[in-house]
Amino acid sequence: MANFYTDNTDIKFHLEHPLMREIVTLKEDGFRHADAHDTAPRDFEDAMDNYDKVLEILGEICGDTLAENAEDIDTEGPRVVDGRVEYAPGTRRNHDVLTQAGLYNMSLPREYEGLNFPIVPYVMAAELVSRADAGFGNIWGLQDCAETIHEFASDEQKSRYLPRGARGETYAMDLTEPDAGSDLQAVQLKATQKDGRWLLNGVKRFITNGDAQIALVLARSEEGTQDGRGLSMFIYDRANGGMTVRRIENKLGIKGSPTCELVFKDAPAELCGDRKLGLIKYVMSLMNGARLGVGAQAVGIAEAAYREGLKYARERVQFGKPIIEFPAIYEMLANMQAKLRGARSILYETSRFVDIYKAYTHLSNERPLEREERDALKRYQKLADFYTPLLKLFASEYANEIAYDSLQIHGGSGYMKDYPIQRLVRDARITNISEGTSQLQVVAAIRGVTTGHYLKQIREVYEQAVTPPALATARQLLATMTDEYEAAVAAVTTAVPAAPTAGAAPAVTSAEYVDFHARRLVEMAGYIIIGHLLLQDASRDEARVAPADIFVKYGRAKVAAHAAFIRDSRPEDLEAYKKN
Amino acid sequence: MKELKIVVLAKQVPDTRNVGKDAMKADGTVNRAALPAIFNPEDLNALEQALRLKETFKGATVHILTMGPGRAAEIIREAMYRGADGGYLLSDRAFAGSDTLATSYAISRALGNLEYDIILCGRQAIDGDTAQVGPQVAEKLGLPQVTYAEEIRGIENGKITVKRRLERGVEVVECPLPTVVTVNGSAPACRPRNARLVMKYKYARASQEGAGERAELLDQHPYLRLTEWNVNDIRCEATELGLNGSPTKVKTIENVVFQAKESKALTADDAGIDELMKELIANHTIG
Numbered sequence: 087m088a089n090f091y092t093d094n095t096d097i098k099f100h101l102e103h104p105l106m107r108e109i110v111t112l113k114e115d116g117f118r119h120a121d122a123h124d125t126a127p128r129d130f131e132d133a134m135d136n137y138d139k140v141l142e143i144l145g146e147i148c149g150d151t152l153a154e155n156a157e158d159i160d161t162e163g164p165r166v167v168d169g170r171v172e173y174a175p176g177t178r179r180n181h182d183v184l185t186q187a188g189l190y191n192m193s194l195p196r197e198y199e200g201l202n203f204p205i206v207p208y209v210m211a212a213e214l215v216s217r218a219d220a221g222f223g224n225i226w227g228l229q230d231c232a233e234t235i236h237e238f239a240s241d242e243q244k245s246r247y248l249p250r251g252a253r254g255e256t257y258a259m260d261l262t263e264p265d266a267g268s269d270l271q272a273v274q275l276k277a278t279q280k281d282g283r284w285l286l287n288g289v290k291r292f293i294t295n296g297d298a299q300i301a302l303v304l305a306r307s308e309e310g311t312q313d314g315r316g317l318s319m320f321i322y323d324r325a326n327g328g329m330t331v332r333r334i335e336n337k338l339g340i341k342g343s344p345t346c347e348l349v350f351k352d353a354p355a356e357l358c359g360d361r362k363l364g365l366i367k368y369v370m371s372l373m374n375g376a377r378l379g380v381g382a383q384a385v386g387i388a389e390a391a392y393r394e395g396l397k398y399a400r401e402r403v404q405f406g407k408p409i410i411e412f413p414a415i416y417e418m419l420a421n422m423q424a425k426l427r428g429a430r431s432i433l434y435e436t437s438r439f440v441d442i443y444k445a446y447t448h449l450s451n452e453r454p455l456e457r458e459e460r461d462a463l464k465r466y467q468k469l470a471d472f473y474t475p476l477l478k479l480f481a482s483e484y485a486n487e488i489a490y491d492s493l494q495i496h497g498g499s500g501y502m503k504d505y506p507i508q509r510l511v512r513d514a515r516i517t518n519i520s521e522g523t524s525q526l527q528v529v530a531a532i533r534g535v536t537t538g539h540y541l542k543q544i545r546e547v548y549e550q551a552v553t554p555p556a557l558a559t560a561r562q563l564l565a566t567m568t569d570e571y572e573a574a575v576a577a578v579t580t581a582v583p584a585a586p587t588a589g590a591a592p593a594v595t596s597a598e599y600v601d602f603h604a605r606r607l608v609e610m611a612g613y614i615i616i617g618h619l620l621l622q623d624a625s626r627d628e629a630r631v632a633p634a635d636i637f638v639k640y641g642r643a644k645v646a647a648h649a650a651f652i653r654d655s656r657p658e659d660l661e662a663y664k665k666n
Numbered sequence: 667m668k669e670l671k672i673v674v675l676a677k678q679v680p681d682t683r684n685v686g687k688d689a690m691k692a693d694g695t696v697n698r699a700a701l702p703a704i705f706n707p708e709d710l711n712a713l714e715q716a717l718r719l720k721e722t723f724k725g726a727t728v729h730i731l732t733m734g735p736g737r738a739a740e741i742i743r744e745a746m747y748r749g750a751d752g753g754y755l756l757s758d759r760a761f762a763g764s765d766t767l768a769t770s771y772a773i774s775r776a777l778g779n780l781e782y783d784i785i786l787c788g789r790q791a792i793d794g795d796t797a798q799v800g801p802q803v804a805e806k807l808g809l810p811q812v813t814y815a816e817e818i819r820g821i822e823n824g825k826i827t828v829k830r831r832l833e834r835g836v837e838v839v840e841c842p843l844p845t846v847v848t849v850n851g852s853a854p855a856c857r858p859r860n861a862r863l864v865m866k867y868k869y870a871r872a873s874q875e876g877a878g879e880r881a882e883l884l885d886q887h888p889y890l891r892l893t894e895w896n897v898n899d900i901r902c903e904a905t906e907l908g909l910n911g912s913p914t915k916v917k918t919i920e921n922v923v924f925q926a927k928e929s930k931a932l933t934a935d936d937a938g939i940d941e942l943m944k945e946l947i948a949n950h951t952i953g
Contacts, residue, residue, distance in 0.1 A: 139864050
């Protein structure tokens with residue numbers, strides 16, 4: 087009898103963001119489909135009402151079904167039987183209920199049996215599902231693959247594959263191999279042409295939901311090549327045979343999600359899009375979607391963990407009072423809540439950017455864009471590219487911190503397997519690893535630092551916004567943080583490594599020095615951006631003043647620490663760090 | 667076989683499962699304002715059985731028949747969100763105060779307007795807990811009835827096979843159509859609302875509810891108009907309706923407040939459990 091949507095007003099608050107009017111109008115192309123489709127909205131209010139109602143259905147399923155099944159699924163997990171995956175019974179039930187409720191193909195157009203939802207409510211759905219069961223969130227979230235097929239496959243392939251997602255079939259994204267993890271350029275799985283047909287041969291590892299009916303497979307189609315330019319993307323249909331599941335991994339968390347090792351033997355597949363663009367174009371698109379998905383998963387876990395901690399702190403009585411009344415505990419909870427709100431704000435800010443640029447991209451396939459529209463497309467695509475790794479970094483690290491603190495609040499009980507928090511701690515741990523580790527998010531985000539994109543957004547957009555008077559101090563702090571950030575970026579990027587002896591080459595390059603401080607710089611930008619986003623939230627809703635203030639003070643201390651470290655750092659120091 | 671026609675009798679009830687302390691008014695009547703109106707839970711089990719038949723038998727249709735005030739049209743929408751084809755709202759002040767006899771009379775008369783092979787309903791409603799309306803409807807229509815159904819196994823040669831859940835086990839019975847089947851809460855839960863159907867039918871309205879802000883849609887899409895019947899639309903005798911037709915009279919209402927003193931502490935060992943079992947058997951709670 088729980089509804090994870092209606093019991094969390096924060097989600098609806100973000101759904102009602104002012105930018106949604108533009109997003110929805112673009113997505114529905116001026117609401118001109120209402121007469122052709124009886125499920126298409128007539129206007130903005132009608133569309134928002136649809137999102138609200140559909141999230142309400144999902145919230146109920148999450149509270150009543152997914153959350154109820156989560157513990158059993160965590161214990162039972164999936165199995166491999168005769169080279170095929172068998173889900174845990176609860177996983178199967180979750181999937182069936184969500185299929186019956188029509189909650190797959192959420193962002194696809196109606197012609198492919200989709201709901202044509204913008205990314206924002208779709209990401210909200212992902213957050214809700216993950217709060218109930220993050221492991222199941224992985225399986226459900228793989229409907230992202232359909233986005234990639236929709237974007238790059240032929241019309242004929244689209245109409246053949248896409249409707250299947252609404253009818254109970256699932257997806258997998260087969261990228262990783264034993265020797266190609268973070269470095270996907272090393273992918274070896276072979277795609278060869280025989281009698282005009284592509285055949286796949288090789289092994290994939292760590293494949294989430296690997297036994298899905300439909301898979302996107304990254305394979306080497308250009309014989310003799312060694313790098314990313316020899317890789318193409320293929321659509322593999324399990325019904326055609328040739329693939330077996332060799333084993334599933336025994337993971338620390340997200341136990342319900344089968345992580346498979348797959349063997350392809352002359353498995354017939356179809357080329358998706360153009361040859362050689364597999365990694366450099368399609369995987370990048372797939373990855374951005376997947377990172378948004380992990381961000382949503384992380385926020386969902388963080389929400390669940392925060393609630394568990396809060397509940398326990400209110401109920402647990404020690405020294406004659408509930409432990410929430412002790413400063414050590416209430417400070418922890420306040421910081422957890424502020425981080426949760428912050429992660430959610432950047433999650434939906436990023437989702438809005440993705441929404442706008444995707445809507446313009448799809449529109450550009452139908453008609454030439456006006457100059458203004460083209461500019462908007464470019465601007466929002468850039469913002470989406472720079473915000474996605476920042477979001478993934480912060481949301482996943484915060485999910486871990488919040489789950490860690492929540493377990494700490496539980497004390498000894500938290501270490502026992504009797505409370506849900508132990509599962510949340512294990513589940514959270516994957517979020518800063520999968521779809522690119524935090525370290526790789528920094529690699530993707532650092533260009534936003536060095537090109538000045540983050541700073542530009544802070545100075546030209548966020549600092550121009552009106553904020554509530556109650557947050558004047560926080561605003562001042564953010565200005566100070568921004569100055570410190572700017573100085574730190576300048577210090578790192580202009581540092582000239584000294585040569586160990588006169589005339590010799592420096593031991594480190596300038597680029598390595600930037601890499602060394604990259605995480606600190608990216609984090610500084612993140613604290614400032616999230617702080618501003620929370621200030622903007624507070625300007626729409628007074629109740630948000632306190633978490634905004636708490637976050638900014640917390641972030642200010644972090645920025646100061648990073649700034650101090652960078653001030654005291656010299657390129658030649660790196661030598662000492664290399665002596666491990 | 668000709669296309670199967672299924673009618674599900676459903677009732678909007680106050681949610682008595684989550685009763686707070688303001689559930690009853692001082693005069694002893696139910697405070698409906700304090701209790702959310704919901705789809706009677708066992709009627710949802712009945713709807714699920716109907717929808718499964720619709721999936722199995724091509725061309726089968728499922729319609730809801732509900733009696734109640736205008737807002738009870740929500741029950742019809744809720745059923746349509748899950749896959750029902752439509753519904754009928756039986757609504758008139760003359761039905762107010764009906765007990766099970768008057769209710770089953772009005773419903774059986776309304777069914778006279780419809781074609782049906784199977785009439786499905788929940789075993790009982792959670793506001794009255796009588797389990798009488800389904801069987802009474804069957805009697806008034808002269809139809810056979812299968813009560814406490816848990817699963818409809820199939821339909822063949824004009825006969826339906828039903829698994830019944832009884833106190834001490836199950837039995838499987840066969841029954842000629844048309845028939846009334848009342849469904850137990852132990853039957854599979856109803857499927858969730860479907861996103862597409864919610865978007866399609868959310869503006870469906872019975873005339874009593876008014877068209878709201880989207881009046882033009884009702885003209886564009888006739889499927890959004892829910893059929894509404896009053897006493898003049900069903901052939902019935904006024905004396906059999908509402909309070910007049912209801913022999914059941916409420917004598918008194920007692921407000922029972924459970925108190926902690928009625929609880930009993932047990933020792934957590936075999937002897938304690940043994941003692942409890944003996945006591946429960948002795949006072950016929952079990953056994």
